[in-house]
Amino acid sequence: MFKLLKYAKNYMVPAILSPLFMIGEVVLELMIPLVMADIVNLVQADGGMSDDSMNQILHLGLKMLLLALGSLVCGTLAARVASVAGMGFGSTIRGEMIGRIQNFSFSNIDRFSTASLITRLTTDVNSVQNTFLMMIRMLFRAPIMFVVALAITIIKNRQVAIPFAISLPLIAIILAIFAPIVLGRFRKMLKMFDGFNASIQENLTNIRVVKAFVRSDYEKDKFKKSNDALLQATLHAEKLMILGQPTFMIIMFGTILAIVYIAAKAISAETLRIGDFSAIFTYIMQILINFLMVVLLIAQFFMSQASAKRILEVIDEVPDIRDDDAVNTEVKDGSIEFKNVSFKYDGAQNPVIKNSSFKIESGEMVGIIGATGSAKTSLVQLIPRLYDVTDGEILVGGVNVKDYKIHTLREEVSMVLQKNVLFSGTIAENLRWGNKNATDEELVEACKIADAHSFISSFPDGYNTELTQGGSNVSGGQKQRLCIARAILKKPKILILDDSTSAVDTFTDSKIRKGLRECIPATTKVIIAQRISSVEDCDKIIILENGGINDIGTHDKLLERNEIYKDIYESQQKGSDDFDVMGGVS
Numbered sequence: 001m002f003k004l005l006k007y008a009k010n011y012m013v014p015a016i017l018s019p020l021f022m023i024g025e026v027v028l029e030l031m032i033p034l035v036m037a038d039i040v041n042l043v044q045a046d047g048g049m050s051d052d053s054m055n056q057i058l059h060l061g062l063k064m065l066l067l068a069l070g071s072l073v074c075g076t077l078a079a080r081v082a083s084v085a086g087m088g089f090g091s092t093i094r095g096e097m098i099g100r101i102q103n104f105s106f107s108n109i110d111r112f113s114t115a116s117l118i119t120r121l122t123t124d125v126n127s128v129q130n131t132f133l134m135m136i137r138m139l140f141r142a143p144i145m146f147v148v149a150l151a152i153t154i155i156k157n158r159q160v161a162i163p164f165a166i167s168l169p170l171i172a173i174i175l176a177i178f179a180p181i182v183l184g185r186f187r188k189m190l191k192m193f194d195g196f197n198a199s200i201q202e203n204l205t206n207i208r209v210v211k212a213f214v215r216s217d218y219e220k221d222k223f224k225k226s227n228d229a230l231l232q233a234t235l236h237a238e239k240l241m242i243l244g245q246p247t248f249m250i251i252m253f254g255t256i257l258a259i260v261y262i263a264a265k266a267i268s269a270e271t272l273r274i275g276d277f278s279a280i281f282t283y284i285m286q287i288l289i290n291f292l293m294v295v296l297l298i299a300q301f302f303m304s305q306a307s308a309k310r311i312l313e314v315i316d317e318v319p320d321i322r323d324d325d326a327v328n329t330e331v332k333d334g335s336i337e338f339k340n341v342s343f344k345y346d347g348a349q350n351p352v353i354k355n356s357s358f359k360i361e362s363g364e365m366v367g368i369i370g371a372t373g374s375a376k377t378s379l380v381q382l383i384p385r386l387y388d389v390t391d392g393e394i395l396v397g398g399v400n401v402k403d404y405k406i407h408t409l410r411e412e413v414s415m416v417l418q419k420n421v422l423f424s425g426t427i428a429e430n431l432r433w434g435n436k437n438a439t440d441e442e443l444v445e446a447c448k449i450a451d452a453h454s455f456i457s458s459f460p461d462g463y464n465t466e467l468t469q470g471g472s473n474v475s476g477g478q479k480q481r482l483c484i485a486r487a488i489l490k491k492p493k494i495l496i497l498d499d500s501t502s503a504v505d506t507f508t509d510s511k512i513r514k515g516l517r518e519c520i521p522a523t524t525k526v527i528i529a530q531r532i533s534s535v536e537d538c539d540k541i542i543i544l545e546n547g548g549i550n551d552i553g554t555h556d557k558l559l560e561r562n563e564i565y566k567d568i569y570e571s572q573q574k575g576s577d578d579f580d581v582m583g584g585v586s
């Protein structure tokens with residue numbers, strides 16, 4: 001928690017002003033019972049009937065009113081600046097976390113789940129923000145109130161303070177025993193929250209799949225389970241806290257009872273005046289209330305420790321793909337070379353790519369083919385450094401990818417991910433993700449290459465058509481072509497299409513390849529596909545098998561000499577032609 005305090009730097013002024021106003025409020029508030037005592041003592045002395053004492057009482061009453069008003073103003077100001085500081089603190093932490101997350105590599109993201117990141121950004125930040133708010137509001141107020149009220153009570157009458165000597169240590173002991181248990185339970189609850197968020201997030205993002213598979217009941221059941229688990233964990237954590245309140249109340253009222261008893265005896269023995277007792281009684285309430293406040297503050301502090309730790313985990317996570325020492329800000333050409341590259345996912349047992357070497361010349365069109373799970377995606381993700389190689393090196397334009405500034409490398413290596421998404425906004429806005437300064441002509445040109453122009457033009461709003469929820473109002477194949485156009489707009493030296501035409505018909509597929517070959521001849525094109533027809537006209541085709549390269553060659557050569565290739569080719573030939581002849585309808 002203390003480590004997070006540096007994010008309150010910009011809000012130091014309100015954070016300091018608040019306790020200052022608070023002290024004003026406390027001092028004024030504490031003076032009120034003293035004035036009250038004077039009034040009561042006056043009344044007790046002569047019944048308050050004489051004109052003189054009437055005047056004095058009025059005078060004192062006015063003083064009380066002013067003190068109360070002053071205290072109110074100070075209190076309001078203190079609360080106002082405290083919330084400015086508190087909210088500012090929270091939003092600074094959130095900003096810092098988002099900044100870090102943006103720099104995360106894919107493997108950093110693998111390590112935290114998205115759901116857990118969301119809980120950390122919301123629930124956890126709220127918790128530390130509330131603690132901070134409470135701290136600046138109460139940190140000074142409660143202890144000051146407590147100490148001053150206790151001091152005045154002891155000065156006025158020592159005997160009356162005796163019950164405190166028993167009750168206060170008692171509360172402290174109870175707390176010391178139960179706080180760690182509550183804390184442990186709270187940690188567990190936060191973990192449950194992660195799981196709960198994960199289940200909701202998955203359900204809501206994939207609601208269409210859930211419906212398609214008529215799995216609503218199953219999902220409802222799953223939700224109920226994680227919701228119940230969360231409820232139990234919360235109740236388990238809160239149970240002790242709930243027990244705490246009556247326990248403290250019993251101690252509190254016991255203390256008051258003892259004090260009233262002692263005071264009654266003192267008054268009848270005439271060692272204590274009624275007026276003084278009325279003041280003391282107010283202070284006693286203040287002592288107990290503020291002691292409980294301090295206790296609550298400590299409890300809240302410990303509870304938010306768990307959240308602070310989870311926030312710091314995000315802030316302190318070191319992005320494992322860095323470019324601090326890289327100097328190159330220009331990629332010479334689109335050549336790619338793998339030199340004895342091996343790659344293993346974090347936490348996985350075996351490497352998915354083993355000691356692979358090959359070379360692709362600048363401007364070539366290369367196909368990659370292989371069974372599902374043969375590490376095609378894993379292989380190409382290494383080129384723009386979405387993951388880093390475990391062993392060996394990858395050269396782009398003759399230079400190790402690690403020696404480029406990441407921004408430079410990713411500008412020049414444009415990749416259409418296998419699981420690609422569009423964002424809410426118009427088609428044009430989405431395309432300009434690739435290049436925010438692209439002119440309308442450039443948009444059309446890129447869309448023509450990706451064979452997207454014709455279907456976009458057929459929409460009433462054309463390029464200004466709004467895409468809802470990341471493209472749910474365009475078809476799968478249309479979405480893929482928009483993603484390809486978006487990547488082309490970057491005018492990269494290397495364009496990687498990871499199974500990006502899987503949802504378009506073979507006729508459109510070949511039109512797109514023709515467009516790529518003719519319109520951006522200098523760009524190196526790497527095309528991953530499941531269908532041989534998607535790669536057969538490539539300059540060379542790489543066959544992946546078992547994490548290694550099985551063969552590299554042209555379609556004709558591979559068909560002659562490679563058994564795997566021949567098998568795939570023949571299995572895909574059967575019965576697929578009749579549809580292709582019809583051509584694609586987009």
Ligand SMILES: Nc1ncnc2c1ncn2[C@@H]1O[C@H](COP(=O)(O)OP(=O)(O)OP(=O)(O)O)[C@@H](O)[C@H]1O
Binds near residue numbers: 110348373374377
């Ligand atoms: N983020 C990840 N963390 C751990 N293992 C992964 C991760 N992504 C993929 N793998 C594993 O790596 C292997 C290769 O996966 P990859 O996605 O590269 O295959 P692919 O050839 O692209 O398959 P497909 O044709 O289905 O797209 C698989 O066994 C998969 O389980």
Ligand SMILES: [Mg+2]
Binds near residue numbers: 377378418498
């Ligand atoms: Mg893949």
